[in-house]
Amino acid sequence: MPIYIRLLGFLRPYRIRVSIAMFCMVILGATTATLAWALKPALDEALSGKNMDMIYLIPLLVIGLYVVKGGAYYGQAYLMGYVGQKVIYDLRNQIYDHLTRQSLGFFAHRKTGELLARISYDVTLVQAAVSTSVTALMRDSVSIVFLLGVVFFQDWTLALIAMLVFPLVIYPIARFGRKMRHASSDGQVSMGELTSLVEETVGGIRVVKAFGMEDYERGRFHRFTGDFLHHQMRIFRAQALSFPIMELLAGFGIASVLLYGGLRVASGATTAGTLVSFLAALIMLYEPVKRLSRANNEIQQGLAASERVFDILDEPVVVEDAPDAIDLPGFSKEVRFDHVALQYVGADKQVLSDVSCDIHVGEVVALVGRSGAGKTSLVNLLPRFMDVTGGAVLIDGHDVRKLTQSSLRAQMAMVTQEVILFNDTVLNNIAYGLENIDRERVEKVAKAANAHEFITKLSKGYDTLIGERGVILSGGQRQRLSLARALLKDAPILILDEATSSLDTESERLVQQAIDRLMHGRTVVVIAHRLSTIRHADRIVVLDDGSIIQMGTHDELLEQGGLYAELYHMQFEIQQAAISGA
16 A cells, blocks of 8 residues: 555646546546436336326437536546556656666666666556556546445345445455466566566677577577566466456346345336336446456556566665765866775675875876776776765865766766767767767867768768667777767866777777877876786876785886786787787
8 A cells, every 4th residue: 555655646746637537537427327317217207108208308318418428538538548648757757867866886786678677667567557547446436436326326225235245346356456466576577587688688699699599598588488478377367367256246246136126026116117227227336346356456567566666766876966065166186095995785895995096187097907906996986986985085175975976077088998879870979968069079079089080981971870889880980989079078087998908909009099189188097908008107006806006107016026017927928929929
């Protein structure tokens, strides 16, 4: 119930429309009951010849009632359909807004496909619980109230006999509702796994084909679709069983009324018109009761989906602007890592431990170390992609946690090894984040990034759609677009995360030229994979197992020996061996 009440809270902004829809439902219920009531005078007076005027009035009344009933039905159906779609619109936007506000740590332990399933499939199931089912609950409840009034008005003794089966109706509604909820919850988990598998397979299709794993991936997909089918059949089985059981119970009620009512008509205690009118109202009464059972099934599915949706919405946003956060006016002095520590949620060990380092304005500082040493984690703290668990990161003396995220990130540009491009034009990818695009300036930075030449050779130049993740471009071309994007932002702090590590020699040369232009006049933090590219850095910071173990210039560190010299000589030997082999 608390989950459903929370779910119904999404109807609050549309309470006027819901109120009008409820009024339409009252009219709908009243006209349905009136139609049942009208059978009594139609049989007892009009058809018996007692009142000839009724022969003309009853058909007109029926036509009028159906006109009103049709209008009321349209009003409630349209209004509640509108409200249901708006609730889904609001819910999807709320989930997406919440996801985009989360830190990188949030996404570290969640599958992309699972999140996609919740924002698409699960939210669709929620819609039925807040629109279709709410409509059925209100509309059919109102109809039941009016029809009960008719049956008790016609013959309260027969009404009590008919009502004997209603307590029995509650049990199948509750039991099948629970089955639906459990089966739906399991089905939603299967859909999440299914979506994750598709996302992984499509994203890694080259690897799948290279290793001949198509049959294996197809087998996994068939297994997940089989699981989903199994859970869906459990849902259909519960739905299919609920209908005949409700029909059987309704049959017992109607049979009891026919037996007792028939005896009363035969004895002259009541009229045939009263019995027929009563039976019509009773049959009409059982219909909304059966629909309530179906509505309950849909609500149970919606509640199962709601739990998964609220699981996302209830996840706290770890990185948020402080209430008294200020704007960073502009970077002018230094970046300071002050005894920084970082530990991921659920991890037993710290990723960073007691890291202290100053980066002065205009300096180029390189971070090196073995894989997993904590280099990327350290640079992720600078734009507050995540927050420290100990110590502080300071910019010009300001703790980054006391600055607004927008003003902080406006001072930084980032180029990473994994280039992220969007299924949009070249122009929009370079000018990403800018409202007003200056095409001349975009072309200028593209030339500086050694990208203009290959862009002009594309089918539509800067207006060419590059596909998801820039699929139509080579690795070097994608990286140069990423560099152009950073150049256009023109931020004073530049973060380079192994920007040339996966490129061929020619692409690396072009990208390195662009990087040299990009670094000019900026404060640069660079994570280096190839140590030969950072020989001229002002300072090199060597990380190992989350701690700084060496710091100095290239020549100083070679003279000291230790891990940096070991890594450098190892790479030098590999390069020499490659040259000799060639």
